Amino acid sequence: MTTAHTVRKVGVVGWGAIGRVAGGALAAGGIPGAELVCIVDNRPLGEAAPAPQVSFEQALDSCDLIVEAAGQGVVREWGERVLASGTDLLVASTGALTDDELAKRLLAAGPGRVYFTGGAVGGLDLLQSVRGLGPLDSVTLTTTKLPSTLEQPWMDEELLDRMRSATGPVVVMSGTARDVPVKFPKSTNVAASVALAVGDLDAVRVQVVADPGALRTRHVIEASGPHGAYRFEVAHVPDAANPATSKVVPHAVLRSLAALAGRTGQIL
Numbered sequence: 001m002t003t004a005h006t007v008r009k010v011g012v013v014g015w016g017a018i019g020r021v022a023g024g025a026l027a028a029g030g031i032p033g034a035e036l037v038c039i040v041d042n043r044p045l046g047e048a049a050p051a052p053q054v055s056f057e058q059a060l061d062s063c064d065l066i067v068e069a070a071g072q073g074v075v076r077e078w079g080e081r082v083l084a085s086g087t088d089l090l091v092a093s094t095g096a097l098t099d100d101e102l103a104k105r106l107l108a109a110g111p112g113r114v115y116f117t118g119g120a121v122g123g124l125d126l127l128q129s130v131r132g133l134g135p136l137d138s139v140t141l142t143t144t145k146l147p148s149t150l151e152q153p154w155m156d157e158e159l160l161d162r163m164r165s166a167t168g169p170v171v172v173m174s175g176t177a178r179d180v181p182v183k184f185p186k187s188t189n190v191a192a193s194v195a196l197a198v199g200d201l202d203a204v205r206v207q208v209v210a211d212p213g214a215l216r217t218r219h220v221i222e223a224s225g226p227h228g229a230y231r232f233e234v235a236h237v238p239d240a241a242n243p244a245t246s247k248v249v250p251h252a253v254l255r256s257l258a259a260l261a262g263r264t265g266q267i268l
């Protein structure tokens with residue numbers, strides 16, 4: 001059994017914008033009560049990696065907590081196996097949970113437990129608290145990013161042209177938190193995160209906006225109901241290597257890890 005005094009043995013899956021920063025900080029001892037024991041990634045990482053690069057199967061043998069920082073496909077392919085092996089799973093690619101069947105299976109699986117990082121958005125704690133008062137009447141998320149970070153293989157030439165030649169904001173998709181993260185799997189997991197907090201994928205209306213002026217990635221959440229009105233707005237500096245991801249996200253992962261490692265004094 002894991003207690004506050006047990007050092008969590010952490011494996012990071014995905015050594016990219018999120019994994020490198022979160023894994024690097026872990027390896028440097030940045031999270032008391034948690035250590036980086038291995039890394040899983042598609043590409044050979046070489047000597048510079050701060051922990052052994054292993055296969056997913058090997059990671060399950062040596063870790064008690066896996067951080068997914070690779071993509072929605074990894075949650076789909078490995079989520080249940082991680083939990084069934086008794087390993088906890090901290091998910092960054094929350095958009096995978098738009099698949100109801102997968103979400104049900106992950107929430108029912110064990111003995112490992114599944115957790116979600118708040119990632120690039122704030123206010124999820126309060127939105128989750130508001131559920132105790134009853135359903136909200138309206139929840140919207142507007143995500144605005146640089147056009148290049150939103151281009152997708154399914155887009156037609158007309159839309160791609162509009163995005164590439166835009167001089168101002170262009171709405172590239174309006175839908176719900178069920179529809180949007182599937183269409184922008186590397187860029188709109190936040191929509192699924194808001195839905196996880198609210199408890200309803202279909203209730204969260206999402207607009208995705210491409211804006212060449214969006215030097216900062218903006219996420220605006222607006223919600224209202226019989227008991228109050230809520231608005232959370234963030235404007236993040238994007239990661240230099242992967243501008244689809246905001247620079248803060250690995251630090252959100254580290255905050256989640258600190259809570260899972262039992263650090264006291266945390267705001268939960």
Ligand SMILES: NC(=O)C1=CN([C@@H]2O[C@H](COP(=O)(O)OP(=O)(O)OC[C@H]3O[C@@H](n4cnc5c(N)ncnc54)[C@H](OP(=O)(O)O)[C@@H]3O)[C@@H](O)[C@H]2O)C=CC1
Nearest residue numbers: 014015016017018041042069070071092093119120189245
């Ligand atoms: N909740 C949130 O707020 C946010 C969530 N995210 C999620 O986190 C994910 C990771 O983000 P980020 O670090 O910026 O992405 P990066 O593309 O920078 O890094 C992802 C890394 O994971 C590797 N990878 C992908 N699939 C596998 C696999 N099956 N097995 C092993 N390694 C794999 C990639 O390798 P390769 O390039 O070879 O595929 C790459 O090295 C995003 O795809 C997104 O789903 C991102 C931002 C915010």
Ligand SMILES: O=C([O-])CC(=O)C(=O)O
Nearest residue numbers: 120187188189190245246
């Ligand atoms: O990092 C961000 O701002 C949001 C993001 O990419 C995602 O939700 O997938």
